[in-house]
Amino acid sequence: MTTSEQLFEKAKTLIPGGVNSPVRAFRAVGGSPVFIKSAKGPFLYDEDGKRYIELINSWGPMVLGHAFEPVEEAVREAIQHSFSFGAPTRKEVEMAELIVSIVPSVEKVRMVNSGTEATMAAIRLARGFTGRDKIIKFEGCYHGHGDSFLIAAGSGALTMGTPDSPGVTKATALDTLTAPYNDLQAVETLIDNNPNQIAALILEPVVGNMGCVLPEPGFLEGLRDLCTRHGVLLIFDEVMTGFRLAKGGAQERFGVTPDLTTMGKIIGGGMPVGAYGGRADIMNFVSPAGPVYQAGTLSGNPIAMSAGLAMLRHLNEHPEVYTRLEETGSKLAAGFKNGLDKVGLPYTINQIGSMFTMFMTDQPVTDFASAKTCDLPLFGRYFQAMLKRGVYLAPSQFESLFISTALTDELIDEVISANEDALREAL
Incomplete structure (x- = not known):
């Protein structure tokens, strides 16, 4: 049992659902939540010392990466x-x-x-x-x-x-x-x-x-x-x-x-x-x-x-921050699209600047009704496959990803490669 799993079991006896905000419980994606010990730049580190590439950034505010x-x-x-x-x-x-x-x-x-x-x-x-x-x-x-x-x-x-x-x-x-x-x-x-x-x-x-x-x-x-x-x-x-x-x-x-x-x-x-x-x-x-x-x-x-x-x-x-965010978001979205095309999975990607979501549906997503057409079990398997490869996504299909300027070109390539492998595993 990992340290995170041990902490979650203890937390459930002390905190409603074991978490202080519902999405953290990982119920939408299965498994136990990862307990984070520290973060720096583009990385998170859990209680067992595993490193994750960060694509949520505290749900948005860490535009410049962690501990800037x-x-x-x-x-x-x-x-x-x-x-x-x-x-x-x-x-x-x-x-x-x-x-x-x-x-x-x-x-x-x-x-x-x-x-x-x-x-x-x-x-x-x-x-x-x-x-x-x-x-x-x-x-x-x-x-x-x-x-x-x-x-x-x-x-x-x-x-x-x-x-x-x-x-x-x-x-x-x-x-x-x-x-x-x-x-x-x-x-x-x-x-x-x-x-x-x-x-x-x-x-x-x-x-x-x-x-x-x-x-x-x-x-x-x-x-x-x-x-x-x-x-x-x-x-x-x-x-x-x-x-x-x-x-x-x-x-x-x-x-x-x-x-x-x-x-x-x-x-x-x-x-x-x-x-x-x-x-x-x-x-x-x-x-x-x-x-x-x-x-x-x-x-x-x-x-x-x-x-x-x-x-x-x-x-x-530093207005160049926004140029970098645009470039990073566009590169990631293009890389994810390429991976999806390779495995032949129907999808929709919505992206603007450093915010984007890969929806597991072939329909355009323009409102809540169309968002709910997604294949949620498939997303859960995909999420776990990405987590295993050291990429930390939002633990819900119904959340945006948030990119920071700390994400280097090398890390972007690493995430794109992990995405293709994770899609194959999820399928």
Whole structure:
């Protein structure tokens, strides 16, 4: 029995399911989860000392690879002055100034402790600002575990949601409307059927939580137009895409500016942190400037702010990072396609920059319904075959991969070779 297996058996007696976040349990792919001991650059190392090439990067924020030296140095310097104050610091102001200068939609910003906190606060703010109760979200988009987001669609695009988790009230479900991703007509119908009742529409501008799914041409622009015409606030959840698909996130890349934006771990260099920001007139509704209450003792934590400043300043000053991410993502996707063609396996690959997913289906994947056509047992066998070859993938078909600049050309070739061998084994 490996050390990871021993730890998992012990963890199951102490922690629900043996993990502190469900996908880590490997239930979607079989086997026991790998317990990670350390990471550096493009590599993870487990408790038994096995090395893995990293293709998740803490679910997105490690754009520059693990333990990037300037970020480590910033943390070492900051930690000398204590870990938390629960009071304002210079670093919070510097971080806010940097985010405002980079992200197109953000005129003011509030720091929080996670992406989930950011999305929950953004929805509350939208309701307080508009005086409306309902929101629209898309099937397959994940915005954290806030009650408003744990709603599944019914049998049709326009059906009221029902709670997808015990503990979510029916009243909350009734205020959450769902539509298929990339279906502009469904959104328009929802707005028409609920006149002057919808506070906000929230979405991942590029989805990472049903696998990587791209917006079809005109979709984001159409949402912007609908929201503007009907007084609905458009919220981009850029917890995954922010500072990754472009310096200013997906909104910069696609040229569509939302009213509010949520951000995640990357602004803490991978540490537990998040933020939400947007138009000044909306953000001025947040307490103590306005009536919408939101607070947090650890918000703007000085250690996390120091790490995030080092990360974002590097990205801001080195545009070549994004050129490298584009090249790496494209090379990996092309290599995976070549391997799939060689073994004769039907597939779909969705890729944009350093985000991509290989779907085990021959259908185009444009929404949650098409993503669910994948061969999940085949993906599970493939995942285990890649893990055996030292490549660490997301342990679910319905997650995007996230590439870092630490991945060298030699390692890319190694991953491409492992992919072809793993596909043959899985089949």
